[in-house]
Amino acid sequence: MNNQKTHAVTLIPGDGIGPEVTGAVIRILEATGLKFAWERYAAGAEAFEKFKTYIPNDLYESVERTRVALKGPVTTPVGGGFASINVTLRKKFDLYANFRPIKNLPGIKTNYPGVDLIIIRENTEGLYVGLEQEIVPGVATALKVVTEKGSTRIARFAFDYARKHGRKKIHCIHKANIMKLTDGLILRCTRKIAEEYPEVAYGEHIVDNTCMQLVTNPYQYDMLLLENLYGDIVSDLCSAFVGGLGLVPGANLGEHAAIFEAVHGSAPDIAGKDIANPTALLQSAILMLRHLDEDQAADRVHAALEKVYTEQKTLTRDVGGNASTNAFADAVIAALEIAG
């Protein structure tokens, strides 16, 4: 393993539990024997304190260079303050596809065993374009922006993924009964792309009905394709099928860069206590390894993670154990060494 490539990766540890979960994940990744050159940057309130900017220019330059980042959660003020770091990064690097696989881990008891869902969320358009204004005091508006280009490329991404990975069915989730022009455009673009992939079944469901259908019977779905806001909400709902936000991974993918991050937030209620679960970020890091063409290492880490969950001896509190973040990481590393 001595002559192997060093992967340059931009690292944004984030705040709250971010530094704890990223620290654990880095230890596990380095235990695979792969070489990484981590380019570490602060973002959000921490960056502002030091550099008077929420996203330092050096961070942007690093992502432009490495084209891949691993990111912990960053606290975003509610109802004021600075714009979400995530939304800003997604816009800046045009990371138009948010990819969230939802699959059970062994040993985690949920009401929904055997779930295997892929959620593809459009990441750059819709109500998240950030065009809000207060027209007069007491009246505020937000602009929902949908483009043919944006709707077509995310549909293409979803169907290409289905073709490449042998997935059977895609449902486009919408509210075109009410949002006739915006969601109507999404449906028209998606139907056009669907015609080019006859081997992938295509369906359409209205988003409110979808929430009810998901909770009743998630197994009827294989892949969900959603615009930005519906995707944000529905993907968190789906994380509950497999044990919640502490477990599921996420990736933000574009043509020129990719940012891998956990779906959960900075969890200020448990920050600094060494009890956060690093599984979500670790699963995101496994996606990152695959993106870096390190499938063998990804398989090894995944097998080690599954072993620790199967044994149930060293799990964090959110999943019914009493191990610390670091003890959990040690257990995954030990399982990795045995597996490797």
Ligand code: NAD
């Ligand atoms: P949260 O995900 O931080 O916490 C929700 C609940 O889940 C809390 O009880 C928390 O303790 C628990 N939890 C979350 N992650 C966990 C983990 N890894 N291990 C164990 N328990 C975990 O959601 P929130 O409280 O709504 O948000 C807190 C802050 O995070 C807000 O400022 C929000 O804007 C920000 N946020 C950031 C991101 C991101 O950077 N990707 C995503 C979502 C929220």
